[in-house]
Amino acid sequence: MERKFAPYSPDFERLRQTLYGHKSDRIPLFELAVDVDIMSKFLSRPVTTLADKIEFSRLAGYDYVKLSPSIRMNPVKDASVPWGTEGKGAITTLQEYEQFHFAEVEDQQFADFERVSNMLPDGMKVVGQYGDIFTFAWEFMGFETFSFALIENPDLVKKVVERVGEIVLELFRRMSEFDSVGALFYSDDIAYQSGLMLSPKTLRDLLFPWMARIGDLCKARNIPYIYHSDGKLWQVMDDLAALGIDALQPLEPQAWDIEAVKEKYGEQFCLIGNVDVDLLARGTLEEIRETVTTLINKVGQQGGYCVGSGNTVPKYAKAENFRAMVETTWRLGAF
DSSP states (O other): OOOOOOSSSSOOOHHHHHHOOOSSSOOOOOOOOHHHHHHHHTTTTTOOOOHHHHHHHHHOOOEEEOOOOOSSSSOOOTTTSSSSSSOOOOOOOOOHHHHOOOOOOOOGHHHHHHHHHHTTOOOEEEEEEOOOOOHHHHHHHHHHHHHHHHHHHHHHHHHHHHHHHHHHHHHHHHHHOOOTEEEEEEOOEEEEETEEEEHHHHHHHHHHHHHHHHHHHHHHOOOEEEEEOOOGGGGGGHHHHHHHHEEEEEETTOOOOOOHHHEEEEEEEEEOOOOOHHHHHHOHHHHHHHHHHHHHHHHHSSSSSEOBBOOOOOTTHHHHHHHHHHHHHHHBOOO
16 A cells, blocks of 8 residues: 655744744644654654654654653662652652752763754754653652642752752753754643642742743743643643743643633644544544544634644554544645
């Protein structure tokens, strides 16, 4: 069977204008991640190198390639030391905080950013992505420990968040210095499908000041600022706009009525995603095409919308469903 590829060339200006809420020549595609197996099936060959990923992005119709620093945020080598747990993590006391080996930002972590400038096709740029100040903080402490410490030991929580924030902000500062980077993408889950994981006040005190600093980097470079969080964010939408965020991803359909979000916040944010991951995994080709067509007609025609999944495109998605999503966007997304 003949494999079709995007009938247009990359144009980051198309994506840039859309991320700023405007209407360009077509509706872009955008993802936090596409699993390498899906990429390989799309190209009908293994995807193993940076050049392969760039080629996938070009042929699938993306105007960018996403890159992240190769930092290892948890350098603990002892497998017996817990982290990323729901209960008790590696940092539960000030002494454990002082003994914890936090990651360091180093030049070699940006090797792909150095290499990519001579590899990008005409019109394509890099989206520099990292995140998880809140997530790394609670993973290092354990979610229950973190939650209790918000009341019982707030100074410890603040120290952990500030240390992680310093590292992540430096990563974004370094990414923002590359001319090939056309947007910054901060990801950090702060909500469930039912609502926020923390109170708005706690987010305003602990996390949002760091996100605002990333926004300042974007303003200084005049590049878009994208934010990913799962879940329902209604309580802090005005806060997110004030942080300088231009685009929200992924607007999972179980948490959002995307038409309602477009109506209320379409002037403040570009909206990205909303194609159900479960549908990509278990749906039919016709269901995918119908969903994307509806999103394009009801949300995308106004501008300020990118087609994408309601989270990421995982390994367990059907490759043919991914192809149906992008091909429908190629066909119907032109203005």
